[in-house]
Amino acid sequence: MSNVKAVVLSAYEKPLEMREYPDITSLDAGEAVVRVEMAGICGTDVHLWLGQLAVPLPIVLGHETVGRIELLGAGLDKDWRGAPLAVGDRVCWASSLVCGECYFCRVKRQPTRCTSRKAYGISYCADHGPHLRGGYAEKIHLRLGTAIFRIPESVSTEAVIGAGCALSTAVHGVERCPIEWGDTVIVQGTGPVGLAAIAVAKQAGAAKIIALGAPAHRLELASSFGAAAVINVEGVIDINSRRAAVLHETGPYGADVVIECVGYPEAVNEGIELVRDGGRYLVLGQYANAGNISFNPHTITRKQLTVQGSWGFEPRHVDRALRMLEIREWSAKFASEVTHRFPLSEANAAMETARLHKAGKTVLIP
Numbered sequence: 001m002s003n004v005k006a007v008v009l010s011a012y013e014k015p016l017e018m019r020e021y022p023d024i025t026s027l028d029a030g031e032a033v034v035r036v037e038m039a040g041i042c043g044t045d046v047h048l049w050l051g052q053l054a055v056p057l058p059i060v061l062g063h064e065t066v067g068r069i070e071l072l073g074a075g076l077d078k079d080w081r082g083a084p085l086a087v088g089d090r091v092c093w094a095s096s097l098v099c100g101e102c103y104f105c106r107v108k109r110q111p112t113r114c115t116s117r118k119a120y121g122i123s124y125c126a127d128h129g130p131h132l133r134g135g136y137a138e139k140i141h142l143r144l145g146t147a148i149f150r151i152p153e154s155v156s157t158e159a160v161i162g163a164g165c166a167l168s169t170a171v172h173g174v175e176r177c178p179i180e181w182g183d184t185v186i187v188q189g190t191g192p193v194g195l196a197a198i199a200v201a202k203q204a205g206a207a208k209i210i211a212l213g214a215p216a217h218r219l220e221l222a223s224s225f226g227a228a229a230v231i232n233v234e235g236v237i238d239i240n241s242r243r244a245a246v247l248h249e250t251g252p253y254g255a256d257v258v259i260e261c262v263g264y265p266e267a268v269n270e271g272i273e274l275v276r277d278g279g280r281y282l283v284l285g286q287y288a289n290a291g292n293i294s295f296n297p298h299t300i301t302r303k304q305l306t307v308q309g310s311w312g313f314e315p316r317h318v319d320r321a322l323r324m325l326e327i328r329e330w331s332a333k334f335a336s337e338v339t340h341r342f343p344l345s346e347a348n349a350a351m352e353t354a355r356l357h358k359a360g361k362t363v364l365i366p
């Protein structure tokens, strides 16, 4: 029996290791094996590598993956949308599986908070069979119940990976914190989630989008994604000057919606001051726990703000992200985010490139 190569995180802050696991030749009903074409390196992977989120080591990293179906278990003949699914089809999938039975799944309809939610590339210890449960590998094994999506011919693999988990995350966030047609929107942060938030805001009908971010090459992307004005947070370091620059663009009252996609807690204090009275603030970027800050809740009461959080995404958000990528303009823009390609054997160099934010999107091509 042949072996399958996979890149494994076995100790935090240590080099990733190449391991081999037995190939999977038989499946139970509803399962699938996918041969990986491209795996994206997400900021979360860097956090995992650095030990900033607890995971069951060793793990095969990778929750943004595109590949071709190699094996299908009995009964799995349709994708999540009901389209026929066959060996050889190019697919992606929702990275998380929920139980559908817990209090949050069933009663409160907050499946992203499922008490037994599991994500490929994050939640599965690679010591347990079938081992291959992350994208940094030649193949991945998909469990029964995984929301698999056949990718339309018109949507490139680069577009799907360039959009990554960020686009589905932004779709979910904006669903919880709606943008109305004609709104003025500020996006804090020009990483993958920030760019996706700009795209979703634009698609949702925002009349003017202002992006706060850095460095210069990310601001160029922000402009190409639809930001009418960009402010370089490294160039305008004083928060009051930054606020003045933003208000110059929004008008004196601030923005209808501000979306935080930064991840540094201090960004929340800055962002909440940029929301107009009665406006909405979406805290989307605080994925890792970066600690406490001093904060004045009087602002929320006085300004009558709606403050919203959003965690991960559901399959239906992946569905809408893919629909957005069927619009040629968006697929081209997201594909342009993929700038650095590495083979599996150079996963450590790839990780380092992603950690230093040198690249647009860094990907692995097994």
Ligand SMILES: [Zn+2]
Pocket: 042, 043, 044, 045, 063, 064, 165, 166
């Ligand atoms: Zn991610």
Ligand SMILES: [Zn+2]
Pocket: 098, 099, 100, 101, 102, 103, 104, 105, 106, 113, 114, 115, 116, 117
């Ligand atoms: Zn559940």
